[in-house]
Amino acid sequence: MKTESTEYLIRNLVSMTDFVLIRSxxxxxxxxxxxxxxxxxxxxxxxxxxxxEMFVPIDSDGFFCEEPNHKDFLEADDFVNNGFFLELNDYEKALNKILFKGFSVLPINPYQDTNFENLIGHIVPLTNGEVMLPFIDNANMTIGDFIVMFNLLETITVEKKPLTGKEDLKHGVIILTDTALKQIFGHAGY
Structure with missing residues (x-):
């Protein structure tokens, strides 16, 4: 039973996430x-x-980062100065920032590849193979906002079929990388 002396930290409606953070x-x-x-x-x-950078490999300058080609390294005249290992290091750093598996950047038009220019601040079409998301970097969205948006777009755009019990449960699921799981569980063993 509430008495007049009871003090509540939260007096208005807040999201579950905010509630957990305040209470903890x-x-x-x-x-x-x-x-x-x-x-x-x-x-x-x-x-x-x-x-x-949580979806696709992006370098420190905001450009889409592709995996360096080993053949270029092997065919280079100057093994020491061809930059392969620097590119590989940058690519691996970019991969370690990805939190969500299975996303890629769609070309804006069929004649343009994904490395068209600096991606930061632009509308970037992302896909997981089923849902296309118009992503705007620096749009003041959180991961929690993204989950809501993804679920809404997935509901609108992906054809729903009656469940038979034999479906691949990955449909409509955002799969987390090891980097994301370490952030949540605090260690590599989850």
């Missing part, structure tokens, strides 16, 4: 079990600003 900062919950800390980390994960 209370002194009584600081020494809580590991599962509660995992829930807090997931709430923090959902609050991250959405970036293009």
């Amino acid at each position: 900062n209370e002194p009584a919950l600081k020494d809580c079990p590991a599962e509660i800390r995992t829930i807090h980390r997931y709430a923090e994960f959902l609050q991250q600003p959405l970036k293009l």
Whole structure:
């Protein structure tokens, strides 16, 4: 039963994520079990600003990063100065920033490849093979906002069929990379 002296930290409607983050900062919950800390980390994960580099490999200058071609390295006259290992290092760094598996950038027109220009600040068409998402980098969206948008677009654009129990459950699912899972669970073992 509520008494007049009860003090609530939250007095208005907030999202579940905000509620978890606010409540987990209370002194009584600081020494809580590991599962509660995992829930807090997931709430923090959902609050991250959405970036293009979470979907596809983007270099530090904002350009789409392709895997360096080993044949170019092997066919080069000057093995030492051809830049292959620098490109490979940049590509691997870009891969480690990806949080969601299976996304790619669609060309804006059939005659243009994905490495058309700096992608930051542009509308970039992303796809997971089923849903096309118009992604705008720096649009003040969070990962939590993205989940809502993805589910809405998937509901509108993907033909729904009656469930038979034999479906591939990956349909409509956003698969997390090891990088994302480490952020949520706090260690490599999940």
